[in-house]
Amino acid sequence: xxxxKDSMKPVLPLLLLSALMLCIGIIALxxxxxxxxxxxxRYVLFTVTLxxxxxxxxxxxMIVQKPIKDSIKLSMVLTFVFCGMALILPPQTLSSRAAxxxxxxxxxxxxxxxxxxxxxxxxxxxxxxxEWTSLLSRNPPVEQIQDKKAIISGFVFRExxxxxxxxxxxxxxxxxxxxxxxxxxSEGTAELIESDWYEITGTFELRNGExxxxxxxxxxxxxxxxxxxx
Amino acid sequence: xxxxxxxxxxxxxxxxSLAAIFVRSALSGVTFPDILGDGLTFTLGIxxxxxxxxxxxxxxxxxxxxxxxxxxxxxxxxxxxxxxxIVLSLMGxxxxxxxxxxxxxxxxxxxxxxxxxxxxxxxxxxxxxNPITILTTSQAFSNEPQIVWxxxxxxxxIANFVGWALAxxxxxxxxxxxxxxxxxxxxxxxxxxxxxxxxxIKTFSSKFTQETxxxxxxxVGGSVLAGVIQTAVPRTWLLTLSxxxxxxxxxxxxxxxxxxICANVDAFFALALASIFPTSAxxxxxxxxxxxxxxxxxxxxxxxxxxxxxxxxxxxxxxTLTFALGVHYVV
Numbered sequence: 025x026x027x028x029k030d031s032m033k034p035v036l037p038l039l040l041l042s043a044l045m046l047c048i049g050i051i052a053l054x055x056x057x058x059x060x061x062x063x064x065x066r067y068v069l070f071t072v073t074l075x076x077x078x079x080x081x082x083x084x085x086m087i088v089q090k091p092i093k094d095s096i097k098l099s100m101v102l103t104f105v106f107c108g109m110a111l112i113l114p115p116q117t118l119s120s121r122a123a124x125x126x127x128x129x130x131x132x133x134x135x136x137x138x139x140x141x142x143x144x145x146x147x148x149x150x151x152x153x154x155e156w157t158s159l160l161s162r163n164p165p166v167e168q169i170q171d172k173k174a175i176i177s178g179f180v181f182r183e184x185x186x187x188x189x190x191x192x193x194x195x196x197x198x199x200x201x202x203x204x205x206x207x208x209x210s211e212g213t214a215e216l217i218e219s220d221w222y223e224i225t226g227t228f229e230l231r232n233g234e235x236x237x238x239x240x241x242x243x244x245x246x247x248x249x250x251x252x253x254x
Numbered sequence: 255x256x257x258x259x260x261x262x263x264x265x266x267x268x269x270x271s272l273a274a275i276f277v278r279s280a281l282s283g284v285t286f287p288d289i290l291g292d293g294l295t296f297t298l299g300i301x302x303x304x305x306x307x308x309x310x311x312x313x314x315x316x317x318x319x320x321x322x323x324x325x326x327x328x329x330x331x332x333x334x335x336x337x338x339x340i341v342l343s344l345m346g347x348x349x350x351x352x353x354x355x356x357x358x359x360x361x362x363x364x365x366x367x368x369x370x371x372x373x374x375x376x377x378x379x380x381x382x383x384n385p386i387t388i389l390t391t392s393q394a395f396s397n398e399p400q401i402v403w404x405x406x407x408x409x410x411x412i413a414n415f416v417g418w419a420l421a422x423x424x425x426x427x428x429x430x431x432x433x434x435x436x437x438x439x440x441x442x443x444x445x446x447x448x449x450x451x452x453x454x455i456k457t458f459s460s461k462f463t464q465e466t467x468x469x470x471x472x473x474v475g476g477s478v479l480a481g482v483i484q485t486a487v488p489r490t491w492l493l494t495l496s497x498x499x500x501x502x503x504x505x506x507x508x509x510x511x512x513x514x515i516c517a518n519v520d521a522f523f524a525l526a527l528a529s530i531f532p533t534s535a536x537x538x539x540x541x542x543x544x545x546x547x548x549x550x551x552x553x554x555x556x557x558x559x560x561x562x563x564x565x566x567x568x569x570x571x572x573x574t575l576t577f578a579l580g581v582h583y584v585v
Contacts, residue, residue: 039466039470039471042474043467050305052275052278053302056279061295062299062302063299063303067306070306071305073306074305074306074309074310078466081458081462082462083264084459085462086260086264087260087261089460089463099471099475100471103470103471103475107474110298111271111275112274112281113278114279114282114284116295118291118295119292121289122288122485125488125490126489127490161529196303196516196518196520196522197300197515198296198298199299199300199303199480199481199484200522
């Protein structure tokens with residue numbers, strides 16, 4: 025319907041449709057609580073507001089303006105195809121492969137807003153992986169944590185002979201995701217399946233200058249709806 | 255008849271979009287091979303994070319074009335180009351739209367007669383010298399306040415130096431022919447009389463759509479490229495290069511270029527690396543990334559010539575490296 029009869033050049037507004045598809049995709053992700061698989065929750069309101077505004081303006085323009093006759097370029101087609109794919113493909117979270125390729129030194133990360141021991145709760149069982157990695161990065165004295173029970177949930181990945189439990193932390197969006205990792209005792213963890221989620225209860229032991237989590241109990245859990253730590 | 259067909263087409267588009275969302279729900283249990291899934295997640299993370307900022311920048315740009323006269327804008331800015339660049343480099347304080355949104359805002363400035371060299375000073379400084387970035391940097395580095403000040407100082411010096419250097423060129427050589435034609439078109443259609451509200455809305459939506467369509471391929475292309483590199487290049491390779499100061503600085507600049515993370519949160523990302531890399535390398539990351547990264551280059555290409563982008567990139571690279579080395583050996 026939007027072809028010029030004389031030259032048969034299509035004038036579909038591919039880029040406008042691409043922008044609309046992106047907006048619809050983002051709003052749909054928000055409605056299904058999947059938007060935080062890509063961006064930090066603090067940006068959700070801002071994102072949805074601006075994207076909704078953009079969607080309304082673009083749709084209004086498509087309705088009231090006459091389509092601009094223009095030849096199709098490869099960049100338009102590729103953009104259109106990509107935005108269409110983004111609309112159809114289900115949201116994914118990062119894999120254990122990403123954890124392996126992004127892992128920095130253990131215990132270098134964590135909840136960096138906490139700056140002193142005093143800020144940590146005395147109830148260590150409520151600590152998340154974020155708080156544990158933050159505490160361990162400060163090289164606490166052994167006596168502070170050796171008898172403390174830790175209950176940590178995350179996915180498992182392996183690097184060589186080492187087994188880790190991890191969760192990704194995001195500051196802005198998925199591209200800056202960095203794994204928070206804790207080394208597990210290799211005994212009793214041989215049967216753990218990589219990329220599967222577990223809740224591990226155990227205590228920490230200092231071995232060769234590194235804190236290792238020795239599991240007392242390992243429970244397989246469902247993949248949580250929100251797999252990231254923010 | 256044309257309008258009726260358009261309405262049918264739009265209806266069809268929405269039906270197909272809804273169908274696509276149902277297909278997505280049906281495929282929700284499907285997982286892709288790790289490398290493909292990770293690449294998509296990185297790419298879409300960048301894209302979904304950037305798009306609202308692009309819309310915000312386009313909004314600012316269109317409002318500038320439509321409602322701020324050239325006379326008024328030039329009246330509030332200093333006449334002397336050097337002072338004008340200084341004021342523009344500090345304008346991010348009032349227009350904190352992130353580097354993605356700064357490109358359409360910069361386009362808006364140029365349609366009002368500001369020189370590309372002066373606007374480049376704005377483009378380079380605004381992502382860093384704005385309240386949000388300053389606040390998040392101070393939060394992340396609360397124990398090292400000197401990082402905040404060094405970041406602001408470095409951005410100010412680099413942005414103004416690059417603006418000064420680019421002012422030596424013929425300004426027409428810095429922008430693409432298509433954008434120059436667009437600027438000429440905008441100024442020839444500037445109306446002295448007041449338009450009706452409905453006409454203003456139509457003009458606004460038309461400009462908004464045009465700018466969005468222009469930027470979208472670059473935004474998508476830049477996001478895909480950054481996502482692919484993030485997937486293909488293990489970050490662990492880069493992190494082994496932290497021993498020598500020069501190598502550490504270059505490594506962090508490369509990481510900043512590749513990661514393409516927004517300036518208003520990159521401080522938290524950099525903080526996680528602060529125990530591995532020296533302060534000078536962290537400063538280099540915090541300066542280089544907001545000015546030049548994969549996504550930004552793709553967006554700049556919509557407006558500036560390849561020559562302008564290459565020369566700007568080289569200057570920013572050299573100045574950032576010099577500043578970081580200065581921090582290492584002097585501070």
